[in-house]
Amino acid sequence: MYGTGLLKGLGITLKHTFEREITQQYPEQMPVLPARFRGNLQLDFQDCIACEMCTKVCPNGVLSLESVRDDKTNKKKLMSYSIDFQYCMYCNFCVENCPKHCLHFDHNFELAAYDRENIKKVYQRPQELVTDLPEEIVAAEEKNQKRISVMIGALQKDAPKILGKLLEDEEKGKVLAAALASDQDKLEKIAVMMVEDIEKAKKVAGALANKAAKDHPKEGNVVA
Ligand code: SF4
Ligand code: SF4
Structure with missing residues (x-):
């Protein structure tokens, strides 16, 4: 019969109208998770x-x-x-x-x-x-921390120059420095890598510079 489908649909809608709501307004309303839920x-x-x-x-x-x-x-x-x-x-x-x-x-x-x-x-x-470690390791760790602090200071003072040297490309150094100007956390991570693993620092800085150049092509940035 014509209209049966419509009536069926309305019936289902009506039935659900009076049921308990199960949709949650995430993220305003956070879900209640089972005790054994695996997150982070x-x-x-x-x-x-x-x-x-x-x-x-x-x-x-x-x-x-x-x-x-x-x-x-x-x-x-x-x-x-x-x-x-x-x-x-x-x-x-x-x-x-x-x-x-x-x-x-x-x-x-x-x-x-x-x-x-x-x-x-x-x-x-x-x-x-750190003080819980053997003496020679404490000394090495302190030296490492000092070198990291110096590197962070140098990057904060003249990031384009230092990053340009790291990437062996002045332009890329400027692009990356501009991108990291508002991201102190990333700048510090690069400083740590420059002290502890220079090859990794080059790789990460290169990838970030390319990404920054892609994100801001209008500024004349060139992706290698
Ligand atoms: S870290 Fe490894 S072992 Fe642990 S849950 Fe993840 S995949 Fe499994
Ligand atoms: S290394 Fe540490 S975290 Fe991993 S199994 Fe041993 S005690 Fe646990």
Whole structure:
């Protein structure tokens, strides 16, 4: 009969009108997540014994760490811990196999990032735990921190020149300096890389410069 479909549709609409609402007004209204929901992976740095069990069981190579051995106690001390979260498949192997229970997933599901390097989380040994290390390592760490502070200062003073030298291209250096002028956090990350791994710094700075040139083509920037 003509109009049966319409009546059926109206019937369904009417039925749902009086049901309990299930649509949530995200992001104003945050969802209530199950207790075992896996969001962002977190590390309790002070509890980690650098046993590397987590890095061995991770099927996707998400986790990596750096440690030093204290010759007096013959125990390893964690220096830094990286989680390259873009490759994580939430299998929970790392959490289940950690003997010190220092890995856990929190409920944060808003993990999207514009840049790949912002997805990777790197934990550095906190300053209050540095004194816990063997003397020679404390001295080396202090020296490293000083070099990083000097590099940050130099970049803040004359970023176009220093970045131009790093990229072996003055123009690219200027483009990148302009792009980083309002991003102190990224500038500091580049300073750390320039001290600790110059090849990586070149690679990251080059990629950022190309991206900045693409994003602002009107300013006469050229993408290599
Ligand atoms: S949850 Fe799985 S894939 Fe993700 S870091 Fe842990 S072991 Fe690796
Ligand atoms: S398994 Fe746990 S204690 Fe061992 S290195 Fe990984 S996070 Fe640290």
